[in-house]
Amino acid sequence: MSSLPEYEDYEKFVELQQNLYRARFSLKVVGFAYPSAxxxxxxxxxxxxxxxxxGDPENITKLLKALSLHxxxxxxYKLKYVAxxxxxxxxxxxxxxxxxxYEDIKFIIGEQEIPFVIHGKKYSEIKGDTITFQILKHFFAEGKPIGNEDKFIVIKEGEEHKFEFYNIxxxxxxxxxxxxxxxxLHIPTNSILIGDLVFNVPLVPVFSMKSSISIPISTTSVxxxxxxIKKICEMENEIKLVFPGHDLEKNxxxxxxxxxxxxxxxN
Ligand SMILES: [Zn+2]
Incomplete structure (x- = not known):
């Protein structure tokens, strides 16, 4: 496992596929550093x-710097949306x-995230479907409520095409x-950005030198x-590459x- 600062895209945007860039930052959790994209x-x-x-609150300045350099x-080019x-x-x-x-930007968000992202409801208030989630949920860091409701474009299931750039x-x-x-799904390059649906990092970096894919322990509903995950597999004709939010691999x-x-x- 190479150390994070050796990444080509460490704290700066690098083109992964045509018109698709990524910067990775170091996310510190209980003493370990994980890549966060x-x-x-x-x-x-x-x-x-x-x-x-x-990104995470510790890397705000670094992200803004990477953006302004870009x-x-x-x-x-100008920034129009944050999805x-x-x-x-x-x-x-x-x-x-x-x-x-970037005053004119708008945020894109899934409808069921509104209570958590805009209004400050905590994910720990909901019941997960695993024992680990029930036990550990109070330790999972939550986002801060954003407010500014007028800045959000809410995506409802079945109405994804209402996003202006749905075709891209x-x-x-x-x-x-x-x-x-x-x-x-970045349609021109058949790349899908899956957030934390799965991780591509070892859960305990010290003990596992090889990266692994696992359903994260902080998942509410496994x-x-x-x-x-099945849905993504069934889109195999439209997808070539899957990019998790936490990924040790280059591509x-x-x-x-x-x-x-x-x-x-x-199974
Ligand atoms: Zn994450």
Missing amino acids: VFLIHLPSTKDCILVDS FETFSE ITHGHFDHTGALLKLLED LRPIFTPGHTPGSLSY SDSKIS GISIEEFKLFAQKNL
């Missing part, structure tokens, strides 16, 4: 950009700060980790996650590898 999509036809997720290089996979702290950390620096970055409902988790997971993981874990 923020994606940036270029829309060449309109020169707009969509950011997918916004827009120095690509000065014809949120789910409301956990490590995906929503910079939202309020982004609103200060399609929201896909993949609940489980949280009730309204969204994945985003049964819903399994349905969502994500191929759909073939993802399907093997699903076969092993879904």
Whole structure:
């Protein structure tokens, strides 16, 4: 396992696929450092950009710096949307700060995440379907309520096409980790950004040198996650690469590898 600062995209945006960029930051949890990804999509036809997720609170300054460096290089582009996979702290950390620096941006969010992301309901208030979730849920860090309701474009199931750039970055409902988790399919490159539907990191980096894919312990509904994982497998004609929010690998997971993981874990 290479150390995070050795990543090509450590704290800066690097093109993974055409018009799909990623920066990874170091997320510290109980003394371990995990990679945490923020994606940036270029829309060449309109020169707009969509950011997918916004990292954890500790990395706000670093993310803003990476963004401003990126827009120095690509000065014809501007940030228009921040698409949120789910409301956990490590995906929503910079939202309020982004609103200060990029006043015109709007947030994209799944309908069932509204109570958590906008109004401050805690994920720990809901009942999970595993014993580990019930025991550990009070230790899972939650995002801060954002408010600013007028800044959100809410995606309802069956109305995903209402997102202006649906034909380029399609929201896909993949609940489980949280009730309204969204994945985003980058149609031109057949890449899907799945947030925390699965991790591609070892849970305890010290003991496991090889990265592994596991359904995260902080997942509210493992049964819903399994349905969502199946849904992704069934989109195999549209997907080549799967990019989890926490991923040690350089080029994500191929759909073939993802399907093997699903076969092993879904029964
Ligand atoms: Zn996460």
